[in-house]
Amino acid sequence: MKLYKLAVISLIVLVSCQSQKTENKDSEMDMFISKLMNEMTIQEKIGQLNLVTPGGGILTGSVVSSDVEAKIRNGNVGGIFGVYGPEKVRQAQKLAVEESRLKIPMLFGSDVIHGYKTTFPIPLGMACSWDMERIEQAAQIAAKEATADGIFWNFSPMVDISRDPRWGRISEGSGEDPYLGSQIAKAMVNGYQQNDVSASNTMMATVKHFALYGAAEAGRDYNSVDMSRLKMYNEYLPAYKAAIDAGAGCVMSSFNDVDGIPASGNKWLLSDLLRGEWNFDGFVVSDYTSVNEMIAHGLGDLQAVSALALNAGLDMDMVGEGFLTTLEKSLKEGKVSEENINTACRRVLEAKYKLGLFDDPYRYIDESRPQKDILTKENRAAARETAAHSFVLLKNNKQVLPLKKSGKVALVGPLADSQNNMLGTWAPTGDHSEAITVIKGFNNVIGNDVEVLYAKGANIVDDTQYAEKINVFGPKVNIDKRSPEQMIREAVAAAKKADVIVAVVGEASEMSGESASRSEITIPECQKKLIRELSKTGKPLVLVIMSGRPLAISEENELADAILFTWHPGVEAGNAIADVVFGDCNPSGKLAATFPRNVGQIPLYYAIRNTGRPQAGETFTKFKSNYLDVSNSPLFPFGYGLSYTQFAYSNLQMSSTKLTSEGAIQVSVDVKNTGNFDGEEVIQLYIRDVVASITRPMKELKGFKKEMILKGESKTVSFEISEKDLRFYNSQLHFDSEPGEFEVFIGGNSDQLLKASFILEK
Structure with a gap:
């Protein structure tokens, strides 16, 4: 008993000491920042609330900032993104810490969504691994690589719950479920920050998009959201709170409105809920020009919406510069208070303090790190394994898969040899030239006893106007000079010579993601025609489907003998697909989002509330909650996924x-x-x-x-x-x-x- 009491006393002393250290550290930070702010002019305080991008680097939006160097020298920039690489980051940071009056360092951020250079599967794909250790490892690797290039503030994780696969950004989140989404949110924050944002190989996480962005009406990006508080609290808010409870340093406001007020100017959301109920003590940054976009929402001119945002609890304005150009005027007119400006400024400076920038503004700049930390053999191996574990086997009649490493395989489809589509959407820091195509992956894995017969078979889409929209960030869809009929004939000819057909079909990477909503979520018709003709050959047909969202694939499910849904797997795509198709890895992925039979069932998710007239089973009954033309049940339910075993x-x-x-x-x-x-x-x-x-x-x-x-x-x-x-x-x-x-x-x-x-x- 004495030993037990001593242990308890020791534990109490240890906890007390740690608490004292934390209090001392916070006190030191408060004193440092208070002293610094006493020296700052109101213009310099407002300058800390300004986040800019100079363009020419990592492109993530349509607007770029002007006269960036002059603004940095004048103390009018708190953070910057789109700049990477030790030399460029050093040059930009030097402007702030050596040429501005108060020498306040800048934050350097980026969208490191599913890996930096070592690109992992899209987040929806990683969610289907249901493997928190791998997800945390992926975030940890991303942080290590990004910080090697001087980036230490990440606009990730995106934790928006989405139950509408028409919405393109479902690809960037963890699917439909608040519990699974919460576990993934915690894993990603822990992976990025590792409980020490001041370490040179960790980065500050930003929880986005706060809030409810994934519930945009009609699945159309940036659209309105209208939701009861009950649904918010029980279904859509838990993942945000989980990320904040895990210690995320930053929150990003969303584009949509919440109860009629845009999130970037919503005081209930940013102050009452986030800080009052959840005790968040980091800073809030707007999404890309979302402050300015409140004008289009109908809330006033730039001065009015900027004041609204600051008063609501928004601390940093991304790219729009409404804070920079209007807050001083609003202060003079009594529309904002100096206290609110000071509070926002303090929050931004606290983040810089916690990151260790005041001790060493160049702490994340080491010219030796990119070579040894980025795209390493170990990192690529982790990406390959994570991708293989994210794939979902939807169908496998007569154990068609795994294929034997012998005989002839017809490898067809527009995504079988398409390097530009392997990384997936929202991979602005990735390098497509490093991606492993499916045909290359097959050749890496199969050995000498398999002959691969390749044919493209179809374009991703045939419509040139559609292709132009998809190709906004570069060539994802190449319209072949051959006619669709000729390509199908070539693919069928290859199929007839083979023992088995593997058709790699689906979406181009930019058919999902931001501003990539689809009213129809089927495989494009030109690819459907290819699949129909391949099925007529009588040869075993394996579909490898790449996509950034759940698709309505009822017809394909009838025609194919096996379906492996791979999402967009990342830089090691081809190797990972070959590992699974040829049995070196047994698929274990489970769906993180429900697959509908058709678009008319949307929104469709497992955690439904019963009606007063529920339909019992699949049999149509009049005056019950059902459809005339399709059953209520999904094509594939949440949590579904087969294995090569049972x-x-x-x-x-x-x-x-x-x-x-x-x-x-x-x-x-x-x-x-x-x-x-x-x-x-x-x-x-x-x-x-x-x-x-x-x-x-x-x-x-x-x-x-x-x-x-x-x-x-x-x-x-x-x-x-x-x-x-x-x-x-x-x-x-x-x-x-x-x-x-x-x-x-x-x-x-x-x-x-x-x-x-x-x-x-x-």
Whole structure:
């Protein structure tokens, strides 16, 4: 007992010392910044709120800043993006710390969305790995590479929940579910920041887009959002909060309105919720010119919307320069207060202090690092493995996959040899010339006993006007000089000579992403024609589908023998695809977003709330909630994904059928690998609140584990359920649980589940 007391005392002393150190550090920071701000003019304080991009570097928007060098020298720039490389970053930072009056260093930011130079799968693809260790590792590698090029502030992670695959930026997030999205948000923040943003190989994370951007009406980018507070708090806000609780240093406001007020000028959102309820202590930056865009929303001229944004709690204006050009006038006219300017300035300076810039403004500049830290063999290997684990096997009739490393393979399709489309959307820091195409990946993996017969077969799209829109950031779609009919004939001829067909089809990388919404989310018709003709050959047909979103692929699902959905896999795309197609890696991905049968089902997601007239099963019944022309069910449900092996679930056990506020229930299930391959399975736990004060979802994801299970092996997988897992925001927006009956489900996707029940007693 004495030893126990000593241990407790030691722990208390340690915690007290750490708390004291934190308080001392905060006190030192406050003193330093207060002293600095006492020396600053109002113009210099406003200057810290100005984020610019000079253009000519990493392009992420349509507007660039002018006279950047002069503004830096005059103390009118707080941060800059689009500049990278030790030499260029040093030159720009030198202007601030050696040629401006107060020598305040600048922030250097960028959109490092799914890797820096070593590009990983698009975020939606990585989400389908359900592997938090790999996702955190990807963010850590991205931070190491970006900081090697002098960039230490990242406009990532994007944690917007989206249930509408028409929206192009679904590619940049983690799908439809708040629980999975929250786990990924934490993993990415931890990967970028590593609990120490002052380290030379970590970068400050920015949570975006705050808030609700993924719920844009009609799936059209930048569009209005109208949502109840209940839906906000229970479904769309949790992932943002998870990232903030993980310590993210910055938040970016979104383009959309929230309750009729654009997010960049929404005081309830940026001050009451973010800082008041969630205690966020970092700074808030606008999205690209989103302050200026409040004019088009109908909220006044540039001076009016800039004042609105500052008063709402926005600290930094990205590119628009409304703060820089109007705040001083608004201060004189009493439309903003000096206190609000000081508060915003302090938040920006605090971020610089935490990053260590006042100790060493050149701390992230080391000319030796790019060569040794960027696109290394180890980084590429990690990207390859992560990509392979993100692929979702949607269909595999008669075990067509994996292919044998012998015989003849017809490799066809417009994406089979398309280097410019491997990285995926939102890879502005990536280098397409480094990407491994599918045909190259096949040749790297197959050995000497496989003959590959290649034919393009089709364009990605045939419409030149459509192609022009897609090619805005460079050639993603090349319209072949051959006719569509000639290309199909060539592909069919190759297919007839082969033992199996692998058709690599889908979207160009810029058919998803920002400003890339689609009203139809099918595979383009020219590729559909190719698939139809290939299916007529009678040869086994494997579709490898690349996309930045869930697609409506009902026809393809009927025609193909196997479908491997690879998203856009990144710099190691071809190698990773070959690894999976030829069985060097067993696919283990599970869908992070539901696949609809057609666009008319959208929005479609698993966590639906029941209506008063629910349809029972798939049989149409008049006066029930259903369609005349299609069933309610999705083509592929959330959490779905096959393996080259099979898993059998049995023996769902609960340690108790009663749960108290202080206790916990252990839930377990036996999972057996009944097939012929070792494989990973994502075991998913869902809960339903059967009776509540508000209508609750039919089921909600509350836990998951990814387990390697050897062939023939059986594992018992356990979860713990506590009262905290049952809490939700009620009609009064109180976060609490309610006593009563709950159902618990465990299985391999959101549709095929074992079920038990328990009672919560309070």
